Amino acid sequence: MSKQNPESSSPDELRDPCDRRRAHPFVTRLRGYIDLSNDDLDFLWELIETEQMVKKRTDLIVDGDEYRKLCFVEEGFAARYRLLRNGKCQIVNFILPGDIIGMPGSFLDTAPYSVAALTDMKLQTCSLNDFVGLCYGRPQFGLALSWFAIQEVAIYAEHIVNTGRRTPLERLAHLLLEIYSRLEMAGKASGLSFTLPFSQEVLSDALGLSVPHVNRTLGKLRLEEFINVDGRRVDFLDVKALEKLGQFQALKLTPVPVMQGNIGPRVGALRG
Amino acid sequence: MSKQNPESSSPDELRDPCDRRRAHPFVTRLRGYIDLSNDDLDFLWELIETEQMVKKRTDLIVDGDEYRKLCFVEEGFAARYRLLRNGKCQIVNFILPGDIIGMPGSFLDTAPYSVAALTDMKLQTCSLNDFVGLCYGRPQFGLALSWFAIQEVAIYAEHIVNTGRRTPLERLAHLLLEIYSRLEMAGKASGLSFTLPFSQEVLSDALGLSVPHVNRTLGKLRLEEFINVDGRRVDFLDVKALEKLGQFQALKLTPVPVMQGNIGPRVGALRG
DNA sequence: CGAAATTTTGATCACGTTCAACTTCAGTGG
DNA sequence: CCACTGAAGTTGAACGTGATCAAAATTTCG
Numbered sequence: 092m093s094k095q096n097p098e099s100s101s102p103d104e105l106r107d108p109c110d111r112r113r114a115h116p117f118v119t120r121l122r123g124y125i126d127l128s129n130d131d132l133d134f135l136w137e138l139i140e141t142e143q144m145v146k147k148r149t150d151l152i153v154d155g156d157e158y159r160k161l162c163f164v165e166e167g168f169a170a171r172y173r174l175l176r177n178g179k180c181q182i183v184n185f186i187l188p189g190d191i192i193g194m195p196g197s198f199l200d201t202a203p204y205s206v207a208a209l210t211d212m213k214l215q216t217c218s219l220n221d222f223v224g225l226c227y228g229r230p231q232f233g234l235a236l237s238w239f240a241i242q243e244v245a246i247y248a249e250h251i252v253n254t255g256r257r258t259p260l261e262r263l264a265h266l267l268l269e270i271y272s273r274l275e276m277a278g279k280a281s282g283l284s285f286t287l288p289f290s291q292e293v294l295s296d297a298l299g300l301s302v303p304h305v306n307r308t309l310g311k312l313r314l315e316e317f318i319n320v321d322g323r324r325v326d327f328l329d330v331k332a333l334e335k336l337g338q339f340q341a342l343k344l345t346p347v348p349v350m351q352g353n354i355g356p357r358v359g360a361l362r363g
Numbered sequence: 364m365s366k367q368n369p370e371s372s373s374p375d376e377l378r379d380p381c382d383r384r385r386a387h388p389f390v391t392r393l394r395g396y397i398d399l400s401n402d403d404l405d406f407l408w409e410l411i412e413t414e415q416m417v418k419k420r421t422d423l424i425v426d427g428d429e430y431r432k433l434c435f436v437e438e439g440f441a442a443r444y445r446l447l448r449n450g451k452c453q454i455v456n457f458i459l460p461g462d463i464i465g466m467p468g469s470f471l472d473t474a475p476y477s478v479a480a481l482t483d484m485k486l487q488t489c490s491l492n493d494f495v496g497l498c499y500g501r502p503q504f505g506l507a508l509s510w511f512a513i514q515e516v517a518i519y520a521e522h523i524v525n526t527g528r529r530t531p532l533e534r535l536a537h538l539l540l541e542i543y544s545r546l547e548m549a550g551k552a553s554g555l556s557f558t559l560p561f562s563q564e565v566l567s568d569a570l571g572l573s574v575p576h577v578n579r580t581l582g583k584l585r586l587e588e589f590i591n592v593d594g595r596r597v598d599f600l601d602v603k604a605l606e607k608l609g610q611f612q613a614l615k616l617t618p619v620p621v622m623q624g625n626i627g628p629r630v631g632a633l634r635g
Numbered sequence: 636c637g638a639a640a641t642t643t644t645g646a647t648c649a650c651g652t653t654c655a656a657c658t659t660c661a662g663t664g665g
Numbered sequence: 666c667c668a669c670t671g672a673a674g675t676t677g678a679a680c681g682t683g684a685t686c687a688a689a690a691t692t693t694c695g
Contacts, residue, residue: 159617173524176610181528183520195520198513200615204520223620226506233505234498240512241470247519248455248467248476252445255526255571256453259651290673299527301652306675338448343472345431348495531683562641573684578643594692642691649684658675665668 112136115215116189116277117163123276125235125347134225135232138217145212152196152206159219162192167212168288171204172296182297184247185209185270189277193219194243209289234347245342246273254299257338259308262298264317264337267325272341284326384408387487388461388549389435395548397507397619406497407504410489417484424468424478431491434464439484440560443476444568454569456519457481457542461549465491466515481561506619517614518545526571529610531580534570536589536609539597544613556598 112118113132121127127135145151151169152158169186183204186192196202197219226233249269253262270287274280287294295305312318317333319326327333334340384390385404393399399407417423423441424430441458455476458464468474469491498505521541525534542559546552559566567577584590589605591598599605606612 171520175524175528179528181524183523195513195517198510198617199517200617203517203612203614220620223506224622226509227502227622230499230502230505233502233509234495236509237498237505237512238470240509240516241467243516244512244519245467245471245475247516247523248443251455251519251522251526252447252453254523256445256447256451292673302673303653303675303677304651307651310675340475342475345470345472348492350496350499564641574641575643575645575685576683579683582643636695638693638695640691640693642689644689645687647685647687650682651680652682653680654678656675656677658673660673661671663668663670665666 114278115163115165116187116279117165117191119278120189120276121235121239124238124344125231126349127231127235131229131231134229138221138225139215140218140221141216143214143216145208145214147208147210149208149212150205151192151208152202152204154202154205156196156202157200158193158196158202160193160197160216161219161222162214162216164188164190164192165213165215168209169206169212170209170289170293170297171206173204180296181299182293184243184250185297187270187273187277188279189273191239194240209293231347238344238347242342242344259298259300259304260311261337262300263294263305263308263312264333265339266294266298266337267318267327268330268334268337268339271325271327272339283330284324287323287325289323386550387435387437388459388551389437389463391550392461392548393507393511396510396616397503398621399503399507403501403503406501410493410497411487412490412493413488415486415488417480417486419480419482421480421484422477423464423480424474424476426474426477428468428474429472430465430468430474432465432469432488433491433494434486434488436460436462436464437485437487440481441478441484442481442561442565442569443478445476452568453571454565456515456522457569459542459545459549460551461545463511466512481565503619510616510619514614514616531570531572531576532583533609534572535566535577535580535584536605537611538566538570538609539590539599540602540605540609540611543597543599544611555602556596559595559597561595 109129113129118127118132145167151162154173164186166188169192170182171184171186172180172182174180186206192206192214196204196206222232222236226236246269249265253265257265267287271280271283271285274285291305291309292302294309295302298305300308309320313320316328317336319328381401385401390399390404417439423434426445436458438460441464442454443456443458444452444454446452458478464478464486468476468478494504494508498508518541521537525537529537539559543552543555543557546557563577563581564574566581567574570577572580581592585592588600589608591600
């Protein structure tokens with residue numbers, strides 16, 4: 092805790108608001124699969140209605156809410172979860188820098204999951220309506236949204252495999268690798284270590300295990316020298332072995348196809 | 364098996380190819396949340412490169428393939444699954460009429476899941492490239508794709524809750540309701556009964572349970588008169604109770620916002 | 636009709652839960 | 666500076682659920 096975080100590029104270096112925007116993890120992510128001009132980005136940023144700092148433990152969405160916003164995470168962790176009748180809790184996904192809060196909640200009549208901040212966070216919010224307006228005017232954003240959503244699908248699918256058929260050891264290995272890999276994609280991790288800024292209880296609710304068992308499993312991962320844990324910092328000692336154990340494969344999205352010329356030939360009559 | 368299926372509208376009634384196209388379950392689904400003109404639909408159908416009948420047990424996608432198509436299901440069931448190292452199998456989602464095979468596989472460098480036909484199927488296929496072209500020309504399709512993908516996210520999320528924290532009885536109840544509800548959305552089910560055209564082994568791989576346990580659980584659901592099972596036909600005897608047991612809530616997508624006038628006002632300069 | 640797949644039932648066992656106690660640590664106030 | 670507090674991490678013992686293995690019954694299909 093005393094040493095600085097190597098993964099979070101210190102915000103002071105980016106005083107120019109344009110630079111900061113272009114280094115936003117959400118933008119970093121989108122640019123991984125679609126080419127967005129600075130002009131495009133300006134239009135995107137024009138939609139932002141509020142920029143806010145939010146304290147740890149804040150409820151951002153409550154299961155049952157009607158919510159119609161897209162909220163881009165610049166910094167911090169959150170969890171999307173469902174509280175069951177019997178008091179149990181299942182975390183469906185961790186929300187990291189570059190993710191969108193309000194996905195899928197804003198697209199349904201009523202949000203099916205709650206979202207809570209696990210750490211202090213920094214967020215930019217726009218209305219779903221405005222974003223859709225942008226998609227009509229600049230179709231690349233509709234495609235970007237599709238690609239983004241499909242990445243979510245792939246991540247969620249992996250969680251199903253995790254909770255459905257993987258052993259606790261494999262599950263944990265997979266989850267740690269997934270989080271690291273996603274942080275990396277958003278430009279928020281490097282080296283082979285990162286910070287898990289939450290308790291083992293949270294981990295257990297993500298993995299569908301009990302807290303003691305997560306603890307023991309984490310112990311085994313340490314004992315067998317796959318990882319090192321120091322406070323809330325995790326180091327990968329043998330990534331290859333860990334990836335094999337967790338059957339982990341990093342997600343690689345194909346780029347959104349670029350249409351040469353104006354618009355694809357088969358589409359023809361664009362407007363009336 | 365001797366009686367006719369009430370849910371599948373007999374294809375003979377729709378001889379006119381235009382009518383048949385407009386009654387395609389994929390179209391039915393899209394029209395649930397976005398307004399598509401017949402003109403739009405014509406453009407969509409122009410993209411279709413092949414229409415095929417496929418036999419039960421066919422492998423449609425194999426984990427690791429490079430696949431770049433969108434394949435719309437008109438009839439039949441398939442399963443998207445992952446085979447694990449130890450021989451276990453997790454079905455991540457059932458693919459029903461109105462679904463897209465190639466989601467998420469076509470959007471990744473390499474398909475992360477296999478897809479196999481569980482029954483004979485009828486499919487229409489277009490290339491991802493062409494579809495993206497259509498999205499550039501008619502942004503409503505990009506939005507439709509986003510909405511579609513987000514519906515997948517919501518379905519997958521529910522599967523995570525299922526395998527992570529629900530008891531086997533709750534899981535099974537939830538899955539049955541989900542399948543019924545999705546068939547209904549595609550216009551392929553009504554009344555309170557439907558056909559599950561696959562074995563209990565398939566069910567077990569979807570639920571993350573063993574075959575004997577699925578069998579016993581199914582027995583309990585029958586014994587306690589939640590459902591009736593006759594061959595592969597399932598009847599809901601008490602939907603309310605079943606929904607409470609499985610904590611099931613039907614998905615309701617919000618309609619894609621309609622932009623009044625030409626294009627949303629804030630977007631301004633449409634073409635540089 | 637025979638072969639294979641599927642469903643059903645039973646017995647045993649292991650894994651992970653549950654519950655409980657104890658430790659460690661960070662933060663806070665005396 | 667130390668005592669107190671509460672949260673989080675750790676460990677242990679007992680229990681129960683669902684897996685596993687095996688076999689029988691039933692259905693499906695060639």
